[in-house]
Amino acid sequence: MNMRNISDKKRIVIKLGTSTLAHSTGKLNIRRMTNLVRVISDLHNSGKEIIMVSSGAVGLGTGKLGLSKRPKDTKLKQAVAAVGQCELMHVYDDMFEKYSVTVAQILLTKTIINNPNHCENFKNTIETLVGMGVIPIVNENDSISIDELELEIGENDSLSALVASLSGADLLLILSDIDGLYSDDPHKNPDAEPISVVEEITPEIERIAGGAGSGLGTGGMSTKINAAKIASEAGIDMVIMNGKNPELLYDLFENKDIGTIFVAPKSQ
Ligand code: GLU
Numbered sequence: 233m234n235m236r237n238i239s240d241k242k243r244i245v246i247k248l249g250t251s252t253l254a255h256s257t258g259k260l261n262i263r264r265m266t267n268l269v270r271v272i273s274d275l276h277n278s279g280k281e282i283i284m285v286s287s288g289a290v291g292l293g294t295g296k297l298g299l300s301k302r303p304k305d306t307k308l309k310q311a312v313a314a315v316g317q318c319e320l321m322h323v324y325d326d327m328f329e330k331y332s333v334t335v336a337q338i339l340l341t342k343t344i345i346n347n348p349n350h351c352e353n354f355k356n357t358i359e360t361l362v363g364m365g366v367i368p369i370v371n372e373n374d375s376i377s378i379d380e381l382e383l384e385i386g387e388n389d390s391l392s393a394l395v396a397s398l399s400g401a402d403l404l405l406i407l408s409d410i411d412g413l414y415s416d417d418p419h420k421n422p423d424a425e426p427i428s429v430v431e432e433i434t435p436e437i438e439r440i441a442g443g444a445g446s447g448l449g450t451g452g453m454s455t456k457i458n459a460a461k462i463a464s465e466a467g468i469d470m471v472i473m474n475g476k477n478p479e480l481l482y483d484l485f486e487n488k489d490i491g492t493i494f495v496a497p498k499s500q
Contacts, residue, residue, distance in 0.1 A: 236429075236487045238471070241402040243281040243362070246272065247392035247459075250291035251409040252475035258295025258302075260323060264476065268407075269324070271478040272367070273331035275485065281362045283399055284335075284369045285392035286324070292316035306378060313374035324369055334366045339373035342385050345394055358399045370395050389455040393462035393470070404463045405484075406456055407475030412492035413453065415440060430494045433461055460494040467498030 248268070255261050276282050290309060293316025294302050303309045321337050328335050338357060344350040361368045372391055377384040385391045389406060396404040416424040417440075430437055441453040456472055463470040473480060473491025484490040 236489070236493060238403065238469075238493075239485055239487050241469070241485075242279070243283070243399065243401045244275070244403045244405055245283045245285060245392055245396040245399065245401045247285040247388060247404070247406045248287065248475060249388065249406075249408055250287045252407050253286070253288050254291045254295065258291050258293075258299075260292065260295075264478070265323065265327060267478040268475065269327040270331065271481050273328060273333045275481065276333055276365075276367060277331075280485075282367050283358060283362065283395065283401065284367060285388055285395050286320060286369050286371055287388045288320045289313040289317040289371055289374050292319045292323075306380060310375045310378050313378065317371060317374070320371070321369065328367065334364075336361050336366050336368050338368050338370045339376075340370060340385075340391065340395075341373050341377040342383055343377075345385070345398075351398060355398055362399075387455045389459040390462060393459035393466075393468075396463055396468050396470075397466035401468055404459065404468055404470040405481075406459065406470065406472045408456070408472055409474065409476065410453070410472070411474045412472050412490075413437070413441060413456075427492050428489055430460070430492060433457060433464065433494070464494060464496040467496045469496050470494040 252268075253261055253265055272282060272284070290302055290313050293312035293314070296315055296319050297312060299312070303312055317339070324335050338354065340354065344354065358368055370391070372385050372388065385394070392406065393404055410418070411426060413427045413430065414424040415427060418424040438454070438457055441457045460470045471484065471491050471493050473484065480490050
């Protein structure tokens with residue numbers, strides 16, 4: 233059986249990390265974003281139901297405010313996120329407009345996700361927006377949820393898996409600054425081999441995924457494995473691929489061997 237039956241997937245959650253949408257300065261990667269928005273709009277026009285989870289609030293806020301690095305102080309980070317989220321949605325709204333695609337912002341917190349009524353409202357809003365042909369763009373409400381008490385989700389890999397599960401997605405697509413999962417850390421080991429299909433998240437998979445992310449984002453491969461577990465429990469396949477060449481999304485949806493697919497038990 234072909235594990236890569238991606239072409240059949242209709243409702244797709246696409247997660248974009250800060251390292252995909254911004255330069256290391258925290259300023260927008262205009263070429264990358266322009267290409268991504270074009271390809272995502274095209275997939276949307278082809279009949280895919282797209283829901284995006286986008287990071288970038290803290291990263292873009294850092295760049296816009298001219299700070300030298302991502303802040304650590306909680307209050308500053310909350311404030312920076314408020315500036316950056318505004319910038320982020322302005323950019324998306326503007327870029328998608330070119331293709332007559334309407335976008336909407338939804339900000340989540342852990343408290344919302346843990347509250348059944350609020351969750352229901354989230355699902356209804358997503359359903360209504362998607363039904364109207366709008367692309368919802370979700371982020372964590374960092375200005376409210378960033379704290380020191382573990383009341384935050386904290387990284388958008390897990391958030392995107394929760395969104396995929398709540399919105400009944402067929403596929404979670406994580407666009408990252410790495411081509412997929414490797415047999416070892418490719419930054420350190422030139423012999424590391426790419427892994428195309430993961431059928432089970434074994435302790436060995438967790439071991440090779442260990443380690444933190446880079447630059448302005450918060451996630452590394454281990455948060456992506458956590459996302460894969462959440463997606464897998466919800467019966468949703470997940471793909472990790474590099475976001476630097478958005479044209480590869482077309483190949484992915486032609487079932488070509490792009491990135492790493494984590495096949496959920498239900499769909500095997
Ligand atoms: N919510 C954070 C932001 O928008 C990103 C968290 C992450 O990098 O995963 O900046």
